[in-house]
Amino acid sequence: MRRHLLYFAVLGSIAASYLAFVFAPPEATMGDLYRILYVHLPAAWVCYLAFIISMVSSVLFLKRRVILYDSLAGASAGLGLLFGAVTLVTGSIWANAAWGTYWNWDPRETTTLVLWVAYLGYVTLKLSLENEERRAVVGSVYNILAFVTVPLSYFSLQLLPTLHPQVVSGSGIALTPIMTFALALNVLSATVLFVYFLGAALTVNTLERRVEMLQYLREEGG
Amino acid sequence: MLEVFLVSVVYWTSLLFLFVWLNRKVQRLTERLATLEGNTADREK
Numbered sequence: 082m083r084r085h086l087l088y089f090a091v092l093g094s095i096a097a098s099y100l101a102f103v104f105a106p107p108e109a110t111m112g113d114l115y116r117i118l119y120v121h122l123p124a125a126w127v128c129y130l131a132f133i134i135s136m137v138s139s140v141l142f143l144k145r146r147v148i149l150y151d152s153l154a155g156a157s158a159g160l161g162l163l164f165g166a167v168t169l170v171t172g173s174i175w176a177n178a179a180w181g182t183y184w185n186w187d188p189r190e191t192t193t194l195v196l197w198v199a200y201l202g203y204v205t206l207k208l209s210l211e212n213e214e215r216r217a218v219v220g221s222v223y224n225i226l227a228f229v230t231v232p233l234s235y236f237s238l239q240l241l242p243t244l245h246p247q248v249v250s251g252s253g254i255a256l257t258p259i260m261t262f263a264l265a266l267n268v269l270s271a272t273v274l275f276v277y278f279l280g281a282a283l284t285v286n287t288l289e290r291r292v293e294m295l296q297y298l299r300e301e302g303g
Numbered sequence: 304m305l306e307v308f309l310v311s312v313v314y315w316t317s318l319l320f321l322f323v324w325l326n327r328k329v330q331r332l333t334e335r336l337a338t339l340e341g342n343t344a345d346r347e348k
Contacts (some may be wrong), residue, residue: 281325288332295339
């Protein structure tokens with residue numbers, strides 16, 4: 082199953098990249114630079130998705146006390162940080178082309194940075210606590226609190242005056258049907274890739290636990 | 304356009320590194336687990 086996901090993600094990404102960087106025509110106002118959208122938007126979507134999965138897993142952990150949910154929350158947040166970093170970097174490059182500066186404390190930029198730092202705190206907190214149960218409980222509570230930054234970042238476009246274009250509603254950037262298709266394929270491929278990585282990270286986590294348990298049993302046994 | 308190209312290269316390279324790192328970790332852990340399980344089975348015998 083995971084191998085099929087990988088094949089789909091790789092083939093989908095190759096096709097999506099070809100459509101985005103070769104086949105799709107330049108945009109009317111931004112020219113070729115708008116193509117960064119094909120990396121920026123899928124990364125932003127996966128970043129939000131990862132933090133949603135992470136928060137839901139933390140809620141489930143606190144409710145059912147199954148350690149697998151905490152592992153899922155940690156793995157998902159780690160991947161969210163990676164995709165969040167890509168979102169911030171690509172957004173800055175776009176900002177430089179559109180507004181003449183890499184960073185201008187635009188509400189969307191600022192709230193996304195706050196979101197990223199909040200989840201960096203979550204991952205750091207999890208790495209800093211020794212006791213497994215305490216780490217899981219404290220981490221889960223922090224994760225649920227940190228999740229406030231996700232809607233704050235997403236709805237910053239509606240709540241605050243911003244220069245950030247609204248691609249979903251279509252204002253600020255003119256996409257032709259082929260551009261929209263290329264964008265959708267890039268989003269789909271990035272999502273499948275994220276699911277694959279999440280599965281792999283969980284496998285690593287499960288194996289680490291089993292190794293730790295066997296090592297403990299061996300030490301206890303003599 | 305160069306910036307877009309460079310960012311795409313960095314993006315895909317980082318994903319490739321993540322893929323290789325996770326797979327090598329799974330492989331290492333599977334080998335370690337097999338060794339530990341073998342030791343445990345020997346002791347039980």
